[in-house]
Amino acid sequence: MIMLFVFIAIVVLVFMFIGFYNSLVRLRNQVKNAWSQIDVQLKRRHDLIPNLIETAKGYMKHEQDTLKAITEARSKAMGADSVGEKSKAESALSGAMSKFFVVVENYPDLKANQNFLALQEELTSTENKIAFSRQSYNDQVLFFNNKIQMFPSNIVAGMFNFKQEDFFELEDKTERAVPKVDFSS
Amino acid sequence: MWELIRANKQKSLMLFFVMGICLVVLGYFIGGAYGGEEGTFFGLGLALFIWIFMSVISYFSGDSIILKMSKAKRVSPNVHPQLFNVVEEMKIAANLPAMPKVYIIPDPAPNAFATGRNPQNASIAVTAGLLSKLNRDELQGVIAHEMSHVLNRDILFMTFSGVLLGSIVFLSHVFLRSMWYTGGRGRRYSSRSKGGGQIQMIMMIVAILMAILAPLMARLLYLAISRKREYLADATAVRLTRYPEGLASALEKISSTDLNLTSANKATAALYIINPLKPKGSKLSNLSSTHPPIDERIKVLRTIAGGANYINYQNAFTKIAGRGRRSNIIPSSAIHDKKNIDLRTIAKPEPAGTKKGVRDLGDLIRAVNKYVFISCLCGMKMKIPPGFKKTEFPCPRCGRINQVPIAELAVLAGVTQGLEKQHPQKETTPVHKQIFAYHRTGKSWESFNCPCGSAKQLSPAFNKDFFYCNKCGRKIEVKS
Structure with a gap:
């Protein structure tokens, strides 16, 4: 009789163990998937920037520094590997971009260029997509990290070496608030 | 959620x-x-x-x-x-x-x-x-x-x-x-x-x-x-x-x-x-309306403070609609989600030059109805309806003969058909492999449009048989 109980207890424990392991794996995959969503958008931004520079170059003869800053930030961001590095490099890139769009205000010819307008819309949209996918990535990471730290799933996580993931923080609040520019004039 | x-x-x-x-x-x-x-x-x-x-x-x-x-x-x-x-x-x-x-x-x-x-x-x-x-x-x-x-x-x-x-x-x-x-x-x-x-x-x-x-x-x-x-x-x-x-x-x-x-x-x-x-302005419409009064919706949205989660919306709603009414818009189970979500308060700058007028609205409606737009050299913008059969079309302002982009019209129709049937677009000859022939009328400066719509000018000194369009890559044969 006791043997039977012990046996049942072991079976239950084994099943619980499998369940925790599987849910951890599923969460980790979800985090990876969310990250790939961000990555797609970041790549898209990197692809758009050369076109933007090419279009703007002819008009902005006196703003070579601004353009250079973007190009440098872009190559740095493309070289970044880990999530932590990427978030730093990408926020630098965002900063350079927002400076650029402020400077654009002084070039009405450029602002009227259809090609430039289309690019600007694409970039705005890509920034938004990055922001939205970043939010869902961070939600997933929070969920995953909680699971790793909390009892009893932390035992399973420790045994199979599940590591906590980094959050993707793009910028601090002052940078996130895009400088307000009056277009009415 | x-x-x-x-x-x-x-x-x-x-x-x-x-x-x-x-x-x-x-x-x-x-x-x-x-x-x-x-x-x-x-x-x-x-x-x-x-x-x-x-x-x-x-x-x-x-x-x-x-x-x-x-x-x-x-x-x-x-x-x-x-x-x-x-x-x-x-x-x-x-x-x-x-x-x-x-x-x-x-x-x-x-x-x-x-x-x-x-x-x-x-x-x-x-x-x-x-x-x-x-x-x-x-x-x-x-x-x-x-x-x-x-x-x-x-x-x-x-x-x-x-x-x-x-x-x-x-x-x-x-x-x-x-x-x-x-x-x-x-x-x-x-x-x-x-x-x-x-x-x-x-x-x-x-x-x-x-x-x-x-x-x-x-x-x-x-x-x-x-x-x-x-x-x-x-x-x-x-x-x-x-x-x-x-x-x-x-x-x-x-x-x-x-x-x-x-x-x-x-x-x-x-x-x-x-x-x-x-509804033609009656108070009764409040009860028999499919939509809440729009002023109230706007007021609630503008009262939201402190965050973008459901609880913030519920608070704003209670403030506007008053506690007297039964006013649980959000099911209580969703209110428990207390996570603070930051509000964005600053408007994103609009891309420049996006002032919209009545003309844009008309163009948009035409674009939805599969019109094709071509621009004449004189600056006139012409809108070709989807069923247009002729290949040439004189500009109503300056009288220049413009090429109607038949291929583009067909492609537009094809694209939308493909969308409806969920089939990928049919393969046509790539544009840069197509050939377009232009017959010179004299020896002076001449202008015409490539079928892709970009304007071309021939100088009196042009003496080659063909050149390539710098926009679409088409080969343009020049015959005299």
Whole structure:
């Protein structure tokens, strides 16, 4: 009789163990998937920037520094590997971009260029997509990290070496608030 | 978010059940009124049959019927890239499994709606007037509102309960009409026994009462719920965009027009973001309206403070609507989600040069209707309708002969066909391998348009046989 109980207890424990392991794996995959969503958008931004520079170059003869800053930030961001590095490099890139769009205000010819307008819309949209996918990535990471730290799933996580993931923080609040520019004039 | 969707589903089921019972009871009494006790079963069966039949139809093709009814056209991204971008952004924010199909209604009245069976098969339709009127942030607010209907599974629920309501109205209408014409004398006297006649008499009275009351009750219930869902969709939209001002000013702009959406009717009115049929200013419309008063929606959106989560919306709503009214817009299970979501308070700068005028609206409507635009060298912009057959077209201003981009017209038609049939675009000869021949008229400067639309000039000194278009890469043969 006791043997039977012990046996049942072991079976239950084994099943619980499998369940925790599987849910951890599923969460980790979800985090990876969310990250790939961000990555797609970041790549898209990197692809758009050369076109933007090419279009703007002819008009902005006196703003070579601004353009250079973007190009440098872009190559740095493309070289970044880990999530932590990427978030730093990408926020630098965002900063350079927002400076650029402020400077654009002084070039009405450029602002009227259809090609430039289309690019600007694409970039705005890509920034938004990055922001939205970043939010869902961070939600997933929070969920995953909680699971790793909390009892009893932390035992399973420790045994199979599940590591906590980094959050993707793009910028601090002052940078996130895009400088307000009056277009009415 | 998930608690909210679950609560919403439960409520939908409840409403569905109550309205279903309404329909069945109505059928029972109407049957009784005509055929005594055997009639009750017949009436019951008939009511159930109508209900099931219409539900099946609306499940499988409800969205396409609604889209056809509202004259919405499926468009490709190049007609309005910004709209597609915004829809994709909201798709990412809402974590939808698939990109909704995008439709444009070629109508100057600003409005929008969403439909579809489930998030995998959703469609979002906006009018051309909406696109020409709103800026990016406002458009995002509207799309987020529609996406919330998709996310909260409102679209299927609204279709189903609309069908149920339609069945009830239909049954009672038929019954009351038949009473009117037969004077209630129907088959009443053909029953065999006196007792049966008496039961039938009672049945008849109850049936008349039911036929008058049931549609009224069902409609009020339906309207109350649909109004609540508009608030809920507003709340979800704020959560998705984190920018309540966008939706608020969009609602303000939409409500300030006098234009009526010609393709909307009573059946589809509940779907739109604001009521497309303007009620002629009566206080009673508050109770019988499919939409909450728009001023209140705007006020609630502008009162939101401290965050973009549901609890912030609920607080703002209580502040505006007052505690006296029963005002739980958000199911309490969703309120427990106390996570703080930052609000965005600053408007995103608009891309420069996006001032929109009446002309843009017309062009957008034409683009939806598959017109092709060509520009003459003199600066005249010509709009070629989709069925145009000729290959050349003289400019009405300067008389230059312009090439009609037949290939482009065909491709446009082909692209949209491909969209409808879900087939990839058929392969045509790539543009840069096509050859275009131009015949010189003299030896002086000459200008013409490449079929791709870019302007070409030949100098008197040009003496080669061909050159390549620098825009599309076509080989252009020059013959004298």
